[in-house]
Amino acid sequence: MIGQLQVCLETLQLVEKIAHCKAPVLIEGETGTGKELLTNILHYNSNRSKLPLIKVSCAILSREIFESELFGHEKGAFTSAVAQRKGKFELAEGGTIFLDEIGDMSLSAQAKVLRALQENKITRVGSEKEVKVNVRVLAATNKELQKEISKGNFREDLYHRLSVIIIKVPSLNERKDDIPLLVEHFSKMICEEQGIPQKTFSKDALKELQKVNWTGNIRELRNVVERLIILGDKTISAKDVITFAQPLKS
Numbered sequence: 001m002i003g004q005l006q007v008c009l010e011t012l013q014l015v016e017k018i019a020h021c022k023a024p025v026l027i028e029g030e031t032g033t034g035k036e037l038l039t040n041i042l043h044y045n046s047n048r049s050k051l052p053l054i055k056v057s058c059a060i061l062s063r064e065i066f067e068s069e070l071f072g073h074e075k076g077a078f079t080s081a082v083a084q085r086k087g088k089f090e091l092a093e094g095g096t097i098f099l100d101e102i103g104d105m106s107l108s109a110q111a112k113v114l115r116a117l118q119e120n121k122i123t124r125v126g127s128e129k130e131v132k133v134n135v136r137v138l139a140a141t142n143k144e145l146q147k148e149i150s151k152g153n154f155r156e157d158l159y160h161r162l163s164v165i166i167i168k169v170p171s172l173n174e175r176k177d178d179i180p181l182l183v184e185h186f187s188k189m190i191c192e193e194q195g196i197p198q199k200t201f202s203k204d205a206l207k208e209l210q211k212v213n214w215t216g217n218i219r220e221l222r223n224v225v226e227r228l229i230i231l232g233d234k235t236i237s238a239k240d241v242i243t244f245a246q247p248l249k250s
Helices: 006-018 035-044 063-071 107-119 145-150 156-162 176-194 203-209 217-231 238-244
Strands: 025-028 053-057 096-100 121-123 130-132 136-141 165-168
Touching (some): 006 035, 025 035, 035 096, 107 136, 176 217, 203 238, 217 238
Parallel strands (some): 096 136
Antiparallel strands (some): 121 130
């Protein structure tokens, strides 16, 4: 994680302090700010680093299969359940499970996650047998969960259970002074990936990038840097940024 602003340094210091603890962590921030990167840092700097890090996107799984994905199922639990299957909690045994965009999780799944956190036990779909689990739960969201609680979309007791430690990841628009460092990092990485000579960004080009409203945050910046390296000159100019920073139109 790259940055020199105080807000970024404080985030890194907090991550370093909590990496080895077992407490759940809730990571809040806009899409593309690097929440998954923080998860990797937390896991691989913990005493669970040699054990699994299992990631689950709560936003892309349908409600019908979500509980089976998280908690597993028994053979015959539903039409397509042709064999017993372990869920993500069991696969993460001894390690870490990352619940990305937890604000999109159904209320029924939230109840089971809360139980897993409180009792360290899960129950597979189609079974009454309890299975003990030992996992650290990291969760991330781009939603304001307090508002989701007031709307009845998120359980308040689960929120308090997850938010033992909260990390708020700043948006790129809040840390535009870090853009030169980030551009330098992405530029070196992308040129190596593309197998092309290193390109540089002029001061005016960097200033132009700092004027952009980065709604997609770090992820968007990386994509723009890659586009500029592919389409720009050996030294990326402010003109290149103005020309190529926006997606090309056919």
